[in-house]
Amino acid sequence: MSDQTRHSLKELQRLDEEIEIARQRIRDFGDHIADVEEPAIALESEVGKTRSRLQELKVEERRTELAAKEKGTRVERLEERLKGVRNVREEAAVSAELEMVRRALESDEQEAYSLLDQIRKISLQLEEQESALEQAQAEVGPRREELEQERTDAEKGLEDLTRKRDEFAGTVSDGELRMYEGIRRGGRRRAVAALTEDGACGHCFNVLPLQLQNEIRHGADLIRCEACGVILAQPSQAEIEAEADAEAAAEAAAEAATAAAAAAATAAAAAEAGDADGSGEDGSGDDA
Template sequence: MTDQTRHALKELQRLDEELRDARDEIEQVVESIADVDEPALALESDVGKTQGRLQELRVEERRVELSAKEKAARIERLDERLKGVRNVREEAAVSAELEMVKRSMESDEQEAYSLIDQIRKLELQLEEQQSALEQARQEIEPRRVELEADRARREAAIAEMDEQRKAFVETMPESEIRMYEGIRRGGRRRAVAALTEDGACGHCFSMLPLQLQNEIRHGVALIRCEACGVILAQPVAEDEGDDEAAGADAGAPEGDIDTDG
């Protein structure tokens, strides 16, 4: 692996780490927005339930009113019929039917009064809920606007970073990109690690054969750790600091990884 290749892959890995961190930060902002919205959303749910129940009661009230009107009209017809009965038997039958309809209409009227009372109480409850919802929205709006602006800024920054990465990748050999992307596929954060001074993988710390160590140190080719699969680079020079320290996911080998070529 030449110095140019090593630095290119390290730079690509750095860009990917920054992109991943930036996306994680946006997720945190989105969670913060959800937390801010939660009280208002709960009130919105309550308002919706109350409105739905009001609608049901109003439909039921109309049904009862129509039923009562129909029975009132029927009572009028029975009263007229009662005036023209020809015998006692017919009079008794009409009177019995008339009494039954009147009782039924009284029941409808009582039900209508009950529904009207429930509707009135729910309308008052709805007014209170809507007032509380409006107040909650006013209280959270400044913070929500702030968070949405922060989210927009971060998304714009990520879009710019994506463009930078795309331009950078176009300068690199396709075979290197395939190998690099194959290693990172599945969520692994680190695809390139430096060989340690004593000849171990800087990611999983497995010792490498001397021949592979020499090839890596001399930049002969792209060589991967047989244990964890990362691309191995020359040991880090002292002036490069700790940039090549093992990542947070260093540890046990991760098994075979498709190199895509």
Template sequence: MATVNKDYSVEEKLVSVLRLQKMDSRLDEIQVLKGELPMEVKDLEDEIEGLNTRLSHVEDEIRGIQDFISNKKNQIKESEALIKKYEKQQDNVKNNREFEAITKELEMQSLEIKLAEKHIRDANDEVKDKSRSLESAKRTIAEKEANLKHKKGELEKIIGETEKEEKAFRKQSDEARAKVEPRLLAAYEKIRKNYRNGLAVATVVRDSCGGCFNAIPPQRQAEIRQRKKIIICEHCGRVLVDNDLEATVTI
């Protein structure tokens, strides 16, 4: 940062902070023009990312259930093979006990098959549910993506229109900032942050502070016009300048 000449007169200090205020106000105007768009774009991008993550989780879950279903189908095939084997054995049994043992095995395998079939039915229902939520998530993502595209387009248009201006004002604001006395600059930055309109330097408007609209006594107005010391609004803390000075600082 450039060193500030300590011998600047009060008037020069006021001019430099006023010039800075004007540059910053123009930059603020550009931000107002962009409005909530940068935030909305960021929010939408985050939302879409979150939805895509959820989507791939659901897809993983569906794959998991489908694996489960094919395992159960294999189990059924194995049981059917066993049943065929046992039925053949039953034709060649030597005694009742052997026959009963095989019958038990046969019953068990057909129970296994029934159980696996039930598991498959339940799993298929689950796949259907998950597929439905997958489709609705996909539709939501598509809607949000269209919205994002629209908002991005709007933002890019504004950026395109204001980029050159913003760059120029940014440069001039930096230059003006370097010329403001450090203590005054610190006060300026602090006041600017406190007010939504970013106004830290105000003019006298109809005998009142142009920032907070509280009345300024005639004696104080005279002091402001004299530019012998920096006058701060006792209500809002803004630096006060007279209208003539305001008119001389053009950007």
């Protein structure tokens, strides 16, 4: 594979990775906005439920009030009727009915008072909830606008990346592009990987036969890893240097860890020896 082909495919892969990151970032904005709006939405739901409950209580109180009024009218009529009874039997019947209606009236009046008390309490609760909702909406508005603006900016950035990607794809040969995009469509995030210094695939680290290694390093054909299917390329000088730096850093970290462990062991041994000496001196003093 030529240096130009290797560079082109890796640059195409870099752009595709940036595009995927940008798309995920845009998708995440939906969750961020939902998180910001959630407190206000929850309060709005509570306000709606409280309003409905308040309306139900008002309807029930009005119904009870009308029923009490109707019973009050019946009480008045029965009292008038009681004044005009002609015999004891009729008086007893009217009196019994009057007493029954009075008890029903008293029950309705007590229920009406109870409903009015509930209406008063829920009205106060509704005022508090509406105040909290108003405050939450005032806080949500600016943050939501900020996130929506960031999402708009991210969408514009994605458009720019997509345009660059399309322009760059036009510089890659049809065969190379088909192979590259076929690998990407297969679900792999990486379609191109560098051959490691020891001749392994930089994606799955499967060691390749020497013949394939030589073809990758010196040939012009596109060669795919037999294990994972990515396109293999000779690493650039920058990648070689980066790998060497990473190995050196890992070795230095391992040496530092070994030295630290040795120092800790030495310190622990010294402390243990000091404790033993102190115990011996205490024992000698006791014998004396």
